Every structure is written in structure tokens, then in C-alpha cells.
Amino acid sequence: MTRLDVRDIPPVNRHPTIHEEFEDLAPGETLTIVNDHEPKPLFYEFQAEVESFDADNYEVERVGPEEFVAKFPKVEA
Template identity: 55%
Template sequence: MPATTLDLRDLPPAQRHQEVHAAFEALDDGETLEIVNDHDPRPLYLEFRADVEAFDAENYECTEEQPGKYVAKLPKRR
């Protein structure tokens, strides 16, 4: 179950990655950040996989719940 849900759809695009990184850093080990976005967050996934050591890329999930609503789960390693 996600510890934190962050809806990015109302944030300006230039602020989104910064907000996600801050929320992810605030998680405890083993928790998950769930983000809601208006487009596929694949670039964010690639950024996290390359740059964030605590990111558990193997357990990342993303679903398109409806057009314009993507929900991604970014787990933090234990």
C-alpha cells in the first residue's frame, strides 16, 4: 500500500520531477510513492532508474487508469 500519493496533474510540468524527488526522499525504506500523472511517466522512471540508488526499479508499476490518468508506483528499497 502506498505511503504517499502525489497528484501531479495540476502542477506545472517544470515542477513535477522536483516534487516527485522530494516526496520520494521523504519516504522510509520499503515504502512506495504513488504518483498520478496526465501522461506516461516513463521519462521519470528512466531518470529514477539511472540516478536514484534507493529506487526499486524491479517493482515499479504503471497503469493507465483512463485517458489522461496514469498511476505509477515508485517503491523505495528496504
């Protein structure tokens, strides 16, 4: 599992960084991101654009007022 805390990454760079990290995953692995808001727009973006994104097994949990942990699984081969 790869964990990426994007809270310190400038907002303009967050989605490209997340996409790069996701692409580096092997099939069946999960990218866990820590964000300062619920990543619904990112979920919809992945659902629409990333064929290997397993949207059915996506999970998000609010851990604190400005801490959301989301799991973006990659489809198994």
C-alpha cells in the same frame, strides 16, 4: 503509502516535487503518483539517478485517457 497527484503541478516543477516526496519516504515505502501521461522519462531518470529506487517493483497502470497511476517503491533497508 504516499500518493501525489502531479496533474495540477506545472510541468517544470513536477520532477523536483516527485524527487522530494520520494526522498521523504522511509525504506520499503512506495510513492504513488497520478500523472496525465505515462511517466517513462521519470522512470528512466529514477533508474539512472536514484540509488534507493526499486526499479524491479515499479508499476504503472493507465486508469483513463489522461490518468496514469505509477508506483515508485523505495528499496528496503
